[in-house]
Amino acid sequence: SAVISQKPSRDICQRGTSLTIQCQVDSQVTMMFWYRQQPGQSLTLIATANQGSEATYESGFVIDKFPISRPNLTFSTLTVSNMSPEDSSIYLCSVPAASGPAQFFGPGTRLTVL
């Protein structure tokens, strides 16, 4: 399975500011996914990041709020912009398995917005 790291592991931010979360994979992957897990809730897909093209966002998520970069096949960033307390969540990146449809997840970034 891929080894995935995320930075930061946690952060506490003020309302109205932005935070950029990094996701690094130890192997090249075509697709990377970003999920949000609100407190006590399940995971919801935010967007799919494909290297060399614009990210594809799920319903309810927009690029202005969650801009994503995918500069190469091992790295992606997710920015949470103009944050409000409702953005307090765990943000996880994932990548597909080398064979088959399973996904492997990073350790997550716990964001608290005051």
Added chain:
Amino acid sequence: AQTVTQSQPEMSVQEAETVTLSCTYDTSESNYYLFWYKQPPSRQMILVIRQEAYKQQNATENRFSVNFQKAAKSFSLKISDSQLGDTAMYFCAFIPMYSGGGADGLTFGKGTHLIIQP
């Protein structure tokens, strides 16, 4: 669109007992994959087991096995000889087979909090 439902928000069993977590799903797809993921307090998502819908045989991984009933759209997870380290949130997840190349995200259920008591 597909939905995944886990009707048990929380379960608690004694160590060494067997426990079954329920999952139902709704989809118009005929071929797909189903997964169980475990999320311990560390919040790391760990793949427990997977099942291909075209396979009639239920998947097994050591103490973990599934009961896959395609007609009923049911996919339960059985944990045998439960251990304290099994305490975690368990999520059922779905992905259509046409996404075998990894183009789609997973659809998750709301999760079941499993507590193993000593």
